[in-house]
Amino acid sequence: MSATTDDRTTRGTAGPMGGVWIVVADEAWPAALEVARASGGTVTAAVVGPQPLADAVAAAGVPVVWVEPARDTPAEAYAVNLAAQVAAASPDLLVSTGGPAARTLLGAAAAAAGASLVPGVLAVTDGPRWTVRRAVLGGEAIETLTAPAPLALILAADEAADRPAATGVAPGTVAKADTAAAEMVVAGTQPAPPASGIVDARTVVSFGRGVHAKADVALVERLAQALGAEVGCSMPVADDLGWLDRSRYVGRSGQHISPRLYLAVGISGAPQHLEGVRGAKVLAAINNDPKARIFRRADYGAVGDLYEVVPALIAALQQ
Amino acid sequence: MRVVIVYKWARDPGAAAVRADGSVDWRGAKMAAGEDDPAALAAAQRIATASGGELVGLTLGSGDASWALARGVQTACSVTDAPALADNAATAAIIAAAVRHIGDVDVVVIGDAKQDPGVAVAVAGHLRWPALVAVTSATAEDGQVLATRRTPEGTTTVRLGTPVVVGVAAEADVDRVPGMKELLAARKRPLTTLTLAQVGATVGDVESRGSELPPPRATHVFEGSPEQVAGQLVAALRAEGVL
Numbered sequence: 001m002s003a004t005t006d007d008r009t010t011r012g013t014a015g016p017m018g019g020v021w022i023v024v025a026d027e028a029w030p031a032a033l034e035v036a037r038a039s040g041g042t043v044t045a046a047v048v049g050p051q052p053l054a055d056a057v058a059a060a061g062v063p064v065v066w067v068e069p070a071r072d073t074p075a076e077a078y079a080v081n082l083a084a085q086v087a088a089a090s091p092d093l094l095v096s097t098g099g100p101a102a103r104t105l106l107g108a109a110a111a112a113a114g115a116s117l118v119p120g121v122l123a124v125t126d127g128p129r130w131t132v133r134r135a136v137l138g139g140e141a142i143e144t145l146t147a148p149a150p151l152a153l154i155l156a157a158d159e160a161a162d163r164p165a166a167t168g169v170a171p172g173t174v175a176k177a178d179t180a181a182a183e184m185v186v187a188g189t190q191p192a193p194p195a196s197g198i199v200d201a202r203t204v205v206s207f208g209r210g211v212h213a214k215a216d217v218a219l220v221e222r223l224a225q226a227l228g229a230e231v232g233c234s235m236p237v238a239d240d241l242g243w244l245d246r247s248r249y250v251g252r253s254g255q256h257i258s259p260r261l262y263l264a265v266g267i268s269g270a271p272q273h274l275e276g277v278r279g280a281k282v283l284a285a286i287n288n289d290p291k292a293r294i295f296r297r298a299d300y301g302a303v304g305d306l307y308e309v310v311p312a313l314i315a316a317l318q319q
Numbered sequence: 320m321r322v323v324i325v326y327k328w329a330r331d332p333g334a335a336a337v338r339a340d341g342s343v344d345w346r347g348a349k350m351a352a353g354e355d356d357p358a359a360l361a362a363a364q365r366i367a368t369a370s371g372g373e374l375v376g377l378t379l380g381s382g383d384a385s386w387a388l389a390r391g392v393q394t395a396c397s398v399t400d401a402p403a404l405a406d407n408a409a410t411a412a413i414i415a416a417a418v419r420h421i422g423d424v425d426v427v428v429i430g431d432a433k434q435d436p437g438v439a440v441a442v443a444g445h446l447r448w449p450a451l452v453a454v455t456s457a458t459a460e461d462g463q464v465l466a467t468r469r470t471p472e473g474t475t476t477v478r479l480g481t482p483v484v485v486g487v488a489a490e491a492d493v494d495r496v497p498g499m500k501e502l503l504a505a506r507k508r509p510l511t512t513l514t515l516a517q518v519g520a521t522v523g524d525v526e527s528r529g530s531e532l533p534p535p536r537a538t539h540v541f542e543g544s545p546e547q548v549a550g551q552l553v554a555a556l557r558a559e560g561v562l
Contacts, residue, residue: 038388065553074477077448079450080449083444100451100486102435103440104452107411107443108444110437111408111440111444112343112444116409117406117408117411118406118437119437135533136343137332137337137343138332138433138434139533140337140533141341141532142341142530142532142533143530144528144530144531145527152408182483184451184477185478186475186478189473192351192472200464209527227562251491252488252490253490272354272490272491282559284552295538299538300540301541302551303540309545309548312546312548313549315546316546317562
């Protein structure tokens with residue numbers, strides 16, 4: 001950072017309103033609060049959701065502007081009108097996590113405040129301009145950016161933080177905002193089929209299009225048996241081929257699981273699939289293509305034809 | 320309904336390489352169809368067809384605009400001097416300005432890209448329209464948009480008034496490759512070229528100070544005979560304590 005005088009004062013270190021805002025619509029908010037607090041400003045929260053969510057944020061010592069959604073109305077319906085209220089406070093910095101509703105509220109507020117918007121953010125520091133560190137290319141590089149206030153940030157998808165301890169902190173006030181909703185209503189919800197055993201399993205063996213025939217699923221099942229694992233799959237296996245029940249499909253719109261070991265067999269590693277296994281402790285993969293994307297994310301990889309490696313693996317496990 | 324499908328508005332991350340010093344080489348990559356663009360186009364086509372409306376393509380940059388025109392879109396606009404930007408709000412402001420320039424638009428459909436998760440939401444912000452993102456499919460009924468989201472908890476359908484922005488996230492890597500006949504027809508379809516000055520957009524003030532490599536993530540890749548790699552993998556997983 002250059003040695004020029006910090007012009008935070010000319011930027012207006014903000015009164016009770018202004019300063020730093022977090023925009024909250026789900027339980028992932030502690031990560032936004034952590035980044036917002038580290039920026040050095042006074043934090044205010046705009047919360048759209050049930051009262052316990054607003055109360056939890058306030059309990060962390062943050063004053064809350066709270067919108068309670070009407071029945072069957074998604075949080076997103078309040079984005080435009082809440083944005084006008086947030087922009088009226090002239091925020092210097094706006095922070096949200098990456099959930100769909102939270103970033104929709106943030107996008108509206110950023111535009112209303114005339115803010116720049118940077119995604120993939122890991123950290124922000126104060127100075128003559130904001131300095132932001134963010135993940136680019138799916139985390140293959142960390143870029144440093146500078147931007148003037150006002151600036152809006154969406155955190156990197158896997159940034160998470162524990163709820164801050166509320167002890168010794170005076171809770172923030174919760175001010176209920178009377179905010180009109182846009183025309184948006186939940187017309188129907190179909191609950192997902194009961195979760196299969198893969199959600200709580202310690203070990204999951206999952207397979208993709210590298211398995212060529214339905215009859216060969218038995219081979220993967222034998223490996224799962226040798227590992228004491230549940231069997232999962234990539235989306236095409238469940239949706240296009242119907243070889244396994246949809247409840248066993250792991251990925252963006254399928255199951256999100258956190259096993260101790262996730263073994264991907266014949267799965268190329270599309271980003272949509274990897275979103276479902278972000279929580280895995282150890283990720284291992286078998287693939288015949290040494291350049292397969294799965295090897296960039298895996299902890300351990302075995303290059304080879306799964307039809308040869310899987311039987312060898314079953315034998316090795318039984319030794 | 321008048322539906323705008325926004326496509327090829329970001330560079331393809333797959334075209335970029337990270338050098339040993341952590342700097343990113345985009346190799347002069349132009350805007351490319353994103354991984355969510357095919358799903359967004361499918362949703363836009365369903366909304367336009369179900370409402371008896373029309374579909375207009377909108378793309379950024381000077382690259383080939385025929386991607387959508389070869390996939391059933393009749394007309395398109397391109398903001399040819401729009402650069403690739405780190406600032407999602409600035410990219411969104413360009414798209415929003417072009418949507419206003421197109422005029423009388425009821426629905427904007429755009430890929431809800433994982434790389435740039437702030438663009439779809441900020442397009443809505445700049446238009447002062449509501450938005451629903453992470454949508455997996457959509458159609459129209461009775462003058463409204465019906466958008467479906469699939470999450471691990473289940474499938475939810477949301478009824479949206481217009482105007483509205485719909486951000487579509489692809490569930491898988493799928494694209495229908497057009498045939499030669501469609502590619503040739505695409506060349507004859509009208510493409511309007513616009514500039515930032517014409518739509519009244521600027522590019523913002525976010526500056527890159529360079530990039531570095533993340534702390535190394537150790538991937539151990541075993542190669543050799545099936546017996547060798549199987550043995551090494553089992554030994555490694557035992558050492559990790561996960562077997």
